[in-house]
Amino acid sequence: MAALSNKENFLKGIIRENPVFVILLGLCPTLGVTSSAINGLGMGVATLFVLVMSNLVIALVKNLIPDKVRIPAFIVIIASFVTVVQLLMAAYTPALNEQLGIFIPLIVVNCIVLGRAEAFASRNTVFASILDGLGMGVGFTFALVLLGSIRELLGSLSIFGWKLAEADGMLVFVLAPGAFITLGFIIAIMTWMKRKKSVNP
Amino acid sequence: MATIKSSFLNLLITLGVITLVAGLTLGYVFEWTKAPIAKAQMDKQLRAIEAVVKGYDNNPVKEKFMATTPDGKDSLEMFPAKRKGELIGMAVKAKSSRGYSGDIWIMVGFNLQGDILNVVVIEHKETPGLGSKLTEPKFLNQFLEKNPGQINLNVKKDGGTVDAITGATISSRAFSEAVQLAYETFQSVNHGSTQQ
Numbered sequence: 198m199a200a201l202s203n204k205e206n207f208l209k210g211i212i213r214e215n216p217v218f219v220i221l222l223g224l225c226p227t228l229g230v231t232s233s234a235i236n237g238l239g240m241g242v243a244t245l246f247v248l249v250m251s252n253l254v255i256a257l258v259k260n261l262i263p264d265k266v267r268i269p270a271f272i273v274i275i276a277s278f279v280t281v282v283q284l285l286m287a288a289y290t291p292a293l294n295e296q297l298g299i300f301i302p303l304i305v306v307n308c309i310v311l312g313r314a315e316a317f318a319s320r321n322t323v324f325a326s327i328l329d330g331l332g333m334g335v336g337f338t339f340a341l342v343l344l345g346s347i348r349e350l351l352g353s354l355s356i357f358g359w360k361l362a363e364a365d366g367m368l369v370f371v372l373a374p375g376a377f378i379t380l381g382f383i384i385a386i387m388t389w390m391k392r393k394k395s396v397n398p
Numbered sequence: 399m400a401t402i403k404s405s406f407l408n409l410l411i412t413l414g415v416i417t418l419v420a421g422l423t424l425g426y427v428f429e430w431t432k433a434p435i436a437k438a439q440m441d442k443q444l445r446a447i448e449a450v451v452k453g454y455d456n457n458p459v460k461e462k463f464m465a466t467t468p469d470g471k472d473s474l475e476m477f478p479a480k481r482k483g484e485l486i487g488m489a490v491k492a493k494s495s496r497g498y499s500g501d502i503w504i505m506v507g508f509n510l511q512g513d514i515l516n517v518v519v520i521e522h523k524e525t526p527g528l529g530s531k532l533t534e535p536k537f538l539n540q541f542l543e544k545n546p547g548q549i550n551l552n553v554k555k556d557g558g559t560v561d562a563i564t565g566a567t568i569s570s571r572a573f574s575e576a577v578q579l580a581y582e583t584f585q586s587v588n589h590g591s592t593q594q
Contacts, residue, residue: 262412263403263405265409273413277423281423284428
């Protein structure tokens with residue numbers, strides 16, 4: 198892997214290698230929790246924390262872990278941070294914790310986290326890994342908030358819980374099919390923009 | 399990348415050390431968050447009680463007791479609300495396991511006549527945007543000041559008087575069932591102990 202500048206390490210996760218819209222990783226929580234913007238934000242920030250911490254620790258200990266137990270070791274580290282997040286959320290943001298429910302423990306099996314550990318943190322310096330985790334986390338949060346905002350706006354006519362009109366929205370956007378439809382449109386628009394850029398430089 | 403050889407002993411030591419450190423860290427965090435988590439849950443219960451019964455000067459949580467449901471299958475937590483030592487109402491915590499996903503926990507406040515003072519949802523795992531509308535005043539308000547002894551607490555589809563949430567009949571049905579259960583349990587206690 199070619200060494201990237203610090204700025205690149207951070208920025209690539211936000212748009213160019215956005216984990217949700219471009220790499221299409223971690224779609225389970227993406228589709229599951231984004232029925233409202235605030236859920237997307239909470240999930241995004243929780244994942245961001247786990248990503249940064251696990252990238253940090255894995256980059257620190259990468260030379261001490263024999264290749265054969267690499268994956269189990271990474272998973273233990275990731276699972277520990279997820280449990281920490283869950284306990285902290287239950288203690289200090291009980292309402293959000295209830296909203297996100299099962300999706301918080303499921304961060305353990307979010308492919309983004311293990312993917313970054315394996316593809317980046319296990320072969321880069323600690324500092325670069327933190328930046329990578331931050332960038333990917335911000336990218337993931339951005340994707341979730343965008344998706345959640347659109348779905349909340351169309352589905353419940355509100356944004357971040359602020360009711361815009363006293364009427365029912367299009368219910369389908371709050372349910373699972375709406376998640377797929379919205380995500381499909383966002384990816385289509387992003388691909389379209391990318392193509393246009395490469396055709397007319 | 400890894401500079402340690404994958405010998406059996408190395409594998410054993412590495413995994414052992416990692417899981418040990420992880421376990422100790424988690425144990426520490428668990429101890430550290432135990433009190434705040436308990437407090438958060440306590441606060442939630444208190445808020446629910448405050449929302450459903452008014453004007454009491456005792457501590458309903460301290461005087462909590464368990465009451466068996468009329469069918470004898472379960473027992474519910476009852477929080478008596480008293481003013482100057484006299485019972486003025488009761489907050490009843492009830493649940494229904496017949497929701498769309500998971501248990502629905504509610505807190506219902508009754509006055510001594512058995513009228514519903516207020517009802518709140520404590521916990522549910524219903525579908526966001528559908529069943530989750532249980533928690534909204536639009537649905538809850540229809541229960542206020544009603545006496546379950548005088549109306550048929552069933553959704554209209556089943557011949558009752560409850561306006562079900564569009565697309566969430568199952569959740570509405572489970573909710574009504576929990577209210578009914580709370581009422582019946584409260585009545586059996588009320589008639590047993592406070593009737594003059």
